[in-house]
Amino acid sequence: MSTEINMRVLLKSRPNGFPTEDDFDVVESPIPRPQQGEILMKSLWLSLDPYMRGRMNDAKSYAPSVNVGEPMVGGAVARVVESRSPLFNVGDLVEGRFGWQSYAISNGIGVRKVDESLAPIQTAVGVLGMPGLTAYFGFLDVCDPKPGDTVVVSAASGAVGQIVGQIAKIMGCKVVGTAGSESKVKFIVDELGFDYAINYKTTDVAQSLDELCPEGIDVYFDNVGGFVTDAVMERINTGARIAICGQISQYNLETPDMAPRNLGLLTRSQAKMEGFLVFAYENRYDEGITRMATWIKEGKLKYKEDVVEGLKNAPKAFIGMLNGENFGKTLIKISE
Numbered sequence: 001m002s003t004e005i006n007m008r009v010l011l012k013s014r015p016n017g018f019p020t021e022d023d024f025d026v027v028e029s030p031i032p033r034p035q036q037g038e039i040l041m042k043s044l045w046l047s048l049d050p051y052m053r054g055r056m057n058d059a060k061s062y063a064p065s066v067n068v069g070e071p072m073v074g075g076a077v078a079r080v081v082e083s084r085s086p087l088f089n090v091g092d093l094v095e096g097r098f099g100w101q102s103y104a105i106s107n108g109i110g111v112r113k114v115d116e117s118l119a120p121i122q123t124a125v126g127v128l129g130m131p132g133l134t135a136y137f138g139f140l141d142v143c144d145p146k147p148g149d150t151v152v153v154s155a156a157s158g159a160v161g162q163i164v165g166q167i168a169k170i171m172g173c174k175v176v177g178t179a180g181s182e183s184k185v186k187f188i189v190d191e192l193g194f195d196y197a198i199n200y201k202t203t204d205v206a207q208s209l210d211e212l213c214p215e216g217i218d219v220y221f222d223n224v225g226g227f228v229t230d231a232v233m234e235r236i237n238t239g240a241r242i243a244i245c246g247q248i249s250q251y252n253l254e255t256p257d258m259a260p261r262n263l264g265l266l267t268r269s270q271a272k273m274e275g276f277l278v279f280a281y282e283n284r285y286d287e288g289i290t291r292m293a294t295w296i297k298e299g300k301l302k303y304k305e306d307v308v309e310g311l312k313n314a315p316k317a318f319i320g321m322l323n324g325e326n327f328g329k330t331l332i333k334i335s336e
């Protein structure tokens with residue numbers, strides 16, 4: 001370990017619009033040493049997520065921005081390699097917000113021990129981590145699905161969307177997903193068991209929804225916003241539930257898009273639209289992890305990962321994910 005260095009990816013500049021690789025700096029530093037009460041961890045897997053784009057801005061949000069010159073924020077799966085804490089042993093596998101770096105120090109707050117028997121370890125930042133839990137609680141709690149409901153989910157092949165659609169099928173719903181390529185729409189129907197899928201880049205979303213959901217839409221799990229959401233909103237049923245999970249179509253706009261002007265549809269439909277953050281469910285994570293791990297073991301829940309090797313490739317992979325070049329949960333494999 002002493003010959004190794006700590007590779008870190010820093011925020012170099014705040015982007016306007018889409019980030020570029022020039023907004024990041026890849027640097028090498030000495031491996032930090034833990035103080036009394038702290039642990040040193042070697043990161044194995046880094047999760048790349050859309051929320052990180054917001055952290056690059058200097059804007060008010062539910063979490064602080066990354067300061068220029070500091071490592072990008074990010075969830076990671078790591079191995080404890082040195083412990084000066086009574087709570088962790090060398091060899092423990094842990095998950096937490098360790099950032100875009102190959103080694104991290106922590107006092108243990110917010111660090112979760114990972115049960116390696118459940119599934120491959122990288123799932124602790126995927127289907128059995130933040131994105132999967134977002135799907136689980138956002139769909140089951142916010143959307144309150146009933147068997148027979150017609151459910152639409154956007155960004156349906158992504159980390160969150162692919163899990164939402166499969167949980168909806170487990171709950172006995174009819175599921176339509178939207179995604180941005182032919183291979184993605186084929187995958188979510190053929191491999192994940194969605195009933196239908198719409199390529200929002202090549203087809204008229206409104207017309208497709210009319211054809212595929214003649215009975216209207218009871219639940220919309222929104223990951224994207226923009227014109228896909230406009231088309232869904234026009235077709236919601238009385239008592240519909242709409243979860244605003246994310247609005248990725250808006251994250252890289254230099255000028256904010258038009259504000260929603262179709263909210264009257266909520267009145268007409270006596271529908272509920274609710275934004276949520278997965279962190280609000282932290283005290284119930286074990287429930288979600290246990291249930292989804294069971295579904296995985298039973299073959300009812302699949303997950304697709306998009307793995308890029310090497311921390312130095314994280315900026316390119318992150319920008320690609322924002323562009324829809326990822327196919328499944330975006331992960332950086334940092335180390336064995």
Ligand SMILES: NC(=O)c1ccc[n+]([C@@H]2O[C@H](COP(=O)([O-])OP(=O)(O)OC[C@H]3O[C@@H](n4cnc5c(N)ncnc54)[C@H](OP(=O)(O)O)[C@@H]3O)[C@@H](O)[C@H]2O)c1
Pocket residue numbers: 049050051130131134155156157158159160161178179180181184223224226244245246247248249250276277278279321322323324325326327328329330
């Ligand atoms: N509320 C929460 O607590 C919470 C937690 C986690 C994630 N989220 C949100 O959930 C959403 C999905 O996150 P994820 O981690 O699962 O990402 P992801 O779906 O794995 O990756 C992002 C996907 O967004 C799609 N996309 C990009 N630009 C788009 C556009 N202009 N219009 C429509 N789709 C576009 C792309 O897929 P296509 O090829 O299909 O376009 C891309 O692959 C994001 O909005 C994220 O911010 C919220």
